[in-house]
Amino acid sequence: MGGHTQRGQCAKRMSILDAAADVFCRQGFAGASIDEIAAVACVSRQTIYNHYREKETLFVAVVEDVMTRANAMLFSVLSSFPEKADNLEDGLTAFAVRLNKNCICNHDGKFLRKLVQTEGERYPHLFESWRQQGPGKLTTALSALLARLAHKGALVIDDFDVAARQFVALGNADLQMMTLFGETPSDEELEGAARNAVRTFLKAYGRPADVAGRPPELAAIAG
Amino acid sequence: MGGHTQRGQCAKRMSILDAAADVFCRQGFAGASIDEIAAVACVSRQTIYNHYREKETLFVAVVEDVMTRANAMLFSVLSSFPEKADNLEDGLTAFAVRLNKNCICNHDGKFLRKLVQTEGERYPHLFESWRQQGPGKLTTALSALLARLAHKGALVIDDFDVAARQFVALGNADLQMMTLFGETPSDEELEGAARNAVRTFLKAYGRPADVAGRPPELAAIAG
DNA sequence: GTAAAATTAGACGCCATTGTCTAAAACGTC
DNA sequence: GACGTTTTAGACAATGGCGTCTAATTTTAC
Numbered sequence: 069m070g071g072h073t074q075r076g077q078c079a080k081r082m083s084i085l086d087a088a089a090d091v092f093c094r095q096g097f098a099g100a101s102i103d104e105i106a107a108v109a110c111v112s113r114q115t116i117y118n119h120y121r122e123k124e125t126l127f128v129a130v131v132e133d134v135m136t137r138a139n140a141m142l143f144s145v146l147s148s149f150p151e152k153a154d155n156l157e158d159g160l161t162a163f164a165v166r167l168n169k170n171c172i173c174n175h176d177g178k179f180l181r182k183l184v185q186t187e188g189e190r191y192p193h194l195f196e197s198w199r200q201q202g203p204g205k206l207t208t209a210l211s212a213l214l215a216r217l218a219h220k221g222a223l224v225i226d227d228f229d230v231a232a233r234q235f236v237a238l239g240n241a242d243l244q245m246m247t248l249f250g251e252t253p254s255d256e257e258l259e260g261a262a263r264n265a266v267r268t269f270l271k272a273y274g275r276p277a278d279v280a281g282r283p284p285e286l287a288a289i290a291g
Numbered sequence: 292m293g294g295h296t297q298r299g300q301c302a303k304r305m306s307i308l309d310a311a312a313d314v315f316c317r318q319g320f321a322g323a324s325i326d327e328i329a330a331v332a333c334v335s336r337q338t339i340y341n342h343y344r345e346k347e348t349l350f351v352a353v354v355e356d357v358m359t360r361a362n363a364m365l366f367s368v369l370s371s372f373p374e375k376a377d378n379l380e381d382g383l384t385a386f387a388v389r390l391n392k393n394c395i396c397n398h399d400g401k402f403l404r405k406l407v408q409t410e411g412e413r414y415p416h417l418f419e420s421w422r423q424q425g426p427g428k429l430t431t432a433l434s435a436l437l438a439r440l441a442h443k444g445a446l447v448i449d450d451f452d453v454a455a456r457q458f459v460a461l462g463n464a465d466l467q468m469m470t471l472f473g474e475t476p477s478d479e480e481l482e483g484a485a486r487n488a489v490r491t492f493l494k495a496y497g498r499p500a501d502v503a504g505r506p507p508e509l510a511a512i513a514g
Numbered sequence: 515g516t517a518a519a520a521t522t523a524g525a526c527g528c529c530a531t532t533g534t535c536t537a538a539a540a541c542g543t544c
Numbered sequence: 545g546a547c548g549t550t551t552t553a554g555a556c557a558a559t560g561g562c563g564t565c566t567a568a569t570t571t572t573a574c
Binding site: 186 | 405412422450453454456459494496
């Protein structure tokens with residue numbers, strides 16, 4: 069029982085997981101065939117059954133794999149939230165770009181959204197943890213981060229939870245149709261969407277002095 | 292060839308379409324079986340093949356049926372957009388509730404969102420028309436309606452298209468997780484979500500005098 | 515009531531897929 | 545080079561769904 073043979077096995081496992089994620093995402097659980105996954109993974113079908121007892125075992129493993137990757141990425145992006153109140157618009161815009169690009173519009177985000185919708189009712193327990201650690205955690209963490217900015221006087225927010233959800237929703241406003249159709253936005257589209265979102269967010273929640281685009285008479289008064 | 296036998300046939304057709312929509316929505320195209328659809332429709336399998344040549348024909352018919360229903364409902368809801376500028380918050384909130392309840396969070400909306408995601412790549416032409424007449428039309432029409440309100444001086448908007456998308460996005464901010472998981476929000480949740488959305492929308496785009504919840508010093512100045 | 519049309523239940527062939535099994539080949543370690 | 549493990553290719557039975565066909569039954573029109 070060589071403990072070093074694990075390296076080759078591990079590579080095979082990852083190859084299988086990646087291929088299975090691809091095929092499951094495109095075809096769904098019922099439409100995906102083990103043969104196609106094996107072909108994409110450049111692996112024999114028997115090898116798949118060797119690592120994962122049956123199709124459902126493989127599916128669960130794939131979902132859990134993508135979930136942990138997505139959660140790690142979300143944590144990483146959340147830790148880059150701007151803490152400094154100066155130049156808040158650019159800071160929040162860059163953050164929104166990162167959030168959309170690396171957590172929502174990327175492969176894993178697309179996979180999870182799609183699979184939750186198609187197989188969520190069939191495997192309720194499987195996606196329940198993602199619901200808490202994914203979107204749930206995003207709202208909670210973002211709410212706390214916004215609260216800190218508000219505490220510093222950079223934002224004026226009555227309900228932090230609502231504001232957090234609205235920040236995410238605004239960030240996706242211009243991309244919703246693209247994400248719905250599975251298209252990947254370009255960097256320019258990501259940048260523009262985030263800019264629009266943050267402008268509106270700051271018009272609603274920003275300290276009056278920081279707001280750009282406010283009607284001239286008020287801007288004059290506030291400045 | 293009695294032209295009156297059409298009535299019974301028509302009832303069967305609708306029964307089949309409803310059942311097929313239900314099963315396709317739950318199981319997807321590949322996972323749905325004609326036998327199950329026949330059972331749900333209380334109809335023989337042969338009857339289905341009598342009306343629709345094959346599974347794909349039935350699927351296309353179902354999608355088109357739901358699309359036309361959804362488009363009609365969207366048109367109806369859009370025609371109820373508040374034109375009067377007085378009490379704009381309540382008017383927009385009621386409109387947002389209608390939009391979410393009857394177009395986005397209902398059965399048809401769930402069906403279309405789910406099926407577009409799962410089968411959109413396999414049938415690009417099928418959903419392309421919906422993309423234009425559904426979400427596309429919503430943005431275009433809403434943009435024009437917001438422009439009229441802005442022209443009357445009730446709103447201050449720089450980019451009507453962006454504002455329209457943000458209105459829709461804000462309206463779904465509190466419901467996104469529910470719609471993602473296929474749950475149907477209660478009337479209270481719909482009402483609360485719409486209220487939060489419109490409050491923020493008006494904070495960003497409302498005429499200063501109409502804005503509630505603005506920081507006190509500014510409200511005093513504007514009043 | 516009668517004839518035409520529609521519906522039904524069931525059997526059938528066909529094909530794709532799942533999961534198992536076996537023998538051969540490739541791999542890594544000593 | 546030898547040995548144990550892993551991988552591979554292919555055959556295999558079993559399952560299930562699609563689409564067709566047929567004969568019996570029901571519904572509808574007149």
